[in-house]
Amino acid sequence: MLQQKNQLVKRNMLKTVNQSPWWNTECERAIKESKQALNRYKKHKTSENLLIFKNMRARTRFIIKKSKKESWANYVSNINSSTPINSMWKKVNSISGTNSYHNLCSHPRWKNNYNQSKNNRSSRRNLPKSL
Template identity: 25%
Template sequence: SIALSDLLDDLDLCVLNDGSPTRRSYPHQNPRSAPDLSICSSSLSPLCSWRVLPSTYSSDHFAILVSISHRTTPATTPSPLLKYRLNQADWFAYSSALNASVQSLLPPSVDDILVAYSSFVSCLLSAADLHIPKKSGRSHKPSTPWWDSECSSMVRERTNAERAYNEEMTVENFLSYQRIAAQCKRLLSEKKTAGWRSFCESLSPRTSMSIVWKQIRRFRGSLNSTDISSNDPSSWAEAFIDKIAPPSVPFLDLLP
């Protein structure tokens, strides 16, 4: 510990720990065990707040939350994309509005082809705004398809057992927590395996690849990295145009 203290002094570093235990101890062990150190520079330490979260989340170390309170100029972020609900569109009204807008455009010339293109895109967007409902494009973490009420109930039971042991570190409470934590781990593993097996059995040669990858992302609990997060038409107008007027059609034998 003296060597570590000297090293921190030499490197101008500070320890953020406040003495709270960071490891779940066994009965009759030191309940103040704190083997996990949070270290930062001396210039950053006054801006940091450090605390231990009340749950180990089935580990033997408590989660640690370090927050930095520093006023900065907020970065300019694009407004979230309001995606169109194409399944609720009034396509007849959209087509009529688009035809009226296009007829009012001037004939394009070779010198102003980009201007003509921008005007046409504006017609598409104006008609879409009038006759296609929108939904928020805010990103969200997709739920795992195998999770159910039994999983939630088991996790709550594990949390309550851990809380009871933290409040009264007896052998009985420790064994109870260990048993419930093992049951919870086994249940979640079985649910995930059964969900993946069910998904694989539901696949067929006609299953869309977009559905396959969407489900895989849900099993991984990851966000869709291809989600558009800007209202800038240049970032999604091409995809929208391809949606309403595909540049190609699938082979006949691929049609349902």
């Protein structure tokens, strides 16, 4: 029984990671190359390795910025008067990196216990008799 509860808690506590719509293989490759250049510089601290790392980091920033602009331009070009407002906000939140977290109290028994304790705390019988 305890093992089942632990598994249930672990499953509910996972945070979902939404991949950004602008992320692509080019961004992934650029970051990987930049990290490799950084590791190379950390192992062999030469001015040449530092220059290579700085160039790779600048190139990575440029690629990510370009990818974000292209993704936004593509999305804006698809908006028209019949586009639902909720899908627009979902896209804006996904681009800005706003994650949605799942409710940890998703199990019905936990919901009932939470609701009962909340009702007990906020009931009129907890108020002073003078009110």
